[in-house]
Amino acid sequence: MVLAENGEEAVSRVTHQYAELDAVLMDCQMPIMDGYDATRAIRAMEGSGSRLPIIALTAAAVTGERERCIAAGMDDFLTKPVDVAALRATMRRWVPAGEGADYPTGADRADGAAPGVDSDVLDSARLDELLDLDPGDPTLLLRFIGRFGSNARHTLEEMRCAHQDGTAYELGRLAHALKGSAANLGAHRLADRCREIELLGDEGGVPGQAVIDRLAVEVDTAATALEAFAAELAAAEG
Template sequence: MVVDAALPDGSELPGRLRLAGTDAGAGGPLKVLLLGGIGGSPHAARRDADAVLARPLRQSVFLRLAAAVVSGRASAPPEAATEPSLMPAPVEADCRLRILVAEDNPVNQQVAQRILERLGHHVDVAANGLEAVEAVCALPYDLVFMDMQMPELDGLAATRRIRALETAVAAIPIVAMTANALPSDRERCLEAGMNDYVSKPINAMRLAEVIARVAALPAPAPAPAPQADAEQPAPPSPPAAEAGDAILLDHATLEELEQQLPAELVRDLLATCLSEADGFATTIAAAAAIGDLDQVEYAAHSLKGSASNFGLRALAGVAHRLQAAAAAGPADVIPHLAAELHRTLQRSRTAVEDRLRSA
């Protein structure tokens, strides 16, 4: 089966298919080929796939790789084998930039700010599009990372306002940050005047690469690998048993984040994320009860973004379905999804607690 990583649930499908299609009859276990999304594919999706096809897709490559997968000759997914170091080295002092992050979710703000600071840059934060426009008019920023969906003024509208300014500020590089990963979203960003696009959950190397592209900096260099203690065995991977737990909490995504930020900070942010999720769930239930679909969509979008950052796969999935139902229907499923969100949140909290106890 070929799975497109650009689909709304494309990063989760390989794992689900692994669980659901463990035996495809006489042909043996189901084989999954992942078609990589814009800017690469999530670690969890690559791990659960038998092979990864990079875009642009070529027929000859597809046929050769499909034959290798079916015959059992394909080993590690090619994209995974060439994945760059997660934490690039900080830039030199003369390459440090003043960067504005426009993002309304406090947890996502901190993740982006701390990663960019570790890359060596000075970072300020704006909580919505209006604040972003005011900030770039007040201070000489070198670059803006702009979330697409924010209150007061969304990222697309904020970008259009900046581009309409009659000063040099109008030419500031602007990069979209969004939890969506569809090609149509990239087109909307470019049409609004943005220079580039990075999908959530964010990755330090991809951030460094996009900064190098739009700000004409040297290409990011991988940070020196930490010296391993030869006498200490590598820590075991989390047990696979917990197939349900693997769907609730993607340990690999969490471990990737811990390679980019201090583990203690990740744990604190994860606790904050779950606390905020309670508030989002309450907001969604209350908004659904009075038919406020705009509020349901906004809260679900915010929850989806923060949950994705920490590998809370099931929680992000339900939030995505809520967002889609609020935006395009059917609206009658929203109360049922709100109840499912509450149940999934409780199960996700238990999975996180179990993971922290075993750390």
């Protein structure tokens, strides 16, 4: 499995490791270059006889989003938070049997259950699903968690600026992005808080300062809980 931090890096990795890859899971909302432009760049460099399956991952489950992904050159479409069963079925559809991973189920995992978590902050069932992505090897999940805290705090600072400027649309857009990241890692309380701000932004409203202050607390609480979970998981593996 190969990971990229942004769309530009994704294009570079695909270009240099094309023959080693079975499919690409393309996050549509990436920095530097988004998933749509990254997909167009990959399609442009492919030869006439080759086509690497590219599956969209997007938090924007809105009318026309699937069509936008297909128009950019993607082959399929999954929404965040990603459902592991849906991901497994999609990969089976695009990667021929015998290639790549065998997409095991939770029943195949010898001892992959998530360590104890604070259920008020994190959804242990969701973390179990993510451990199912690569049974026996939590490296991918640990990397996701490792990025979450800094990314969430960066988004929070952008939200503070949007709140100060009174730009409801931008605040809602940022809340939507943070909601997707939080929900994907089972940080359900933070995701719920972001959804409230997102819905208000969609209506052209800007929340009071107290709401942003509570959001900051939720970001720190979720990041701390995930980091503690990751430490316990890494210790159990070590």
